[in-house]
């Protein structure tokens with residue numbers, strides 16, 4: 001049997017999107033990892049499975065390239081918003097998010113940020129606004145949960161950080177019981193950040209929507225910016241707003257690259 005999919009991306013952070021609302025598709029960690037593999041599979045940063053939802057217009061399941069299912073994916077939320085069109089509520093493990101499509105791009109309301117050490121989560125109590133920890137030159141980060149967990153280091157120059165080496169060290173530190181997405185951010189203007197991200201289980205990506213949300217919120221909490229920030233990633237810019245209603249709104253592009261299909265026998269569940 002062949003399963004159709006849509007290859008999509010948000011600023012180069014790419015996804016294989018499978019719409020299983022009409023016909024169920026079994027998604028094991030093995031199948032998700034095989035599909036995401038860039039050498040032997042279709043290749044993507046995350047695999048996205050759309051299923052019927054009891055509480056929203058659609059349920060969006062998010063699988064990292066290691067096959068692990070996770071709570072949130074900002075760029076994929078915009079991609080699914082583009083695919084579905086109009087205003088849609090999307091159920092995720094991290095909560096219900098709302099996507100709306102306009103001529104300035106796709107906006108996604110990502111819910112409210114969480115700052116409690118046990119909400120990140122961390123392994124033990126700690127101030128999450130200036131954490132008393134460090135890994136070589138990366139010290140005193142901020143931790144934020146925006147559906148998924150993020151740690152944010154403010155540095156003089158994101159490009160001088162050896163993120164390929166330090167990212168996995170921090171991602172897998174026992175301080176983070178569910179591992180963590182690692183962000184290095186530089187303030188480049190009154191309301192502007194430069195950002196690079198080592199994604200939990202995915203590594204260096206061209207863009208990370210939840211990383212942009214978490215880093216913007218971290219800058220706002222530290223009073224480095226106002227409540228509307230442009231975050232520039234290697235793949236391009238995203239605009240993040242933290243509303244007075246404690247909602248994170250992310251606006252940016254999404255693109256459909258191509259449509260295809262795969263054989264279930266080639267990718268056993």
Ligand SMILES: N[C@H](CCC[C@H](N)C(=O)O)C(=O)O
Nearest residue numbers: 073074075148199200209210
């Ligand atoms: N690797 C992330 C999931 C995808 C996040 C990123 N692709 C985004 O756009 O938010 C995690 O394990 O939490």
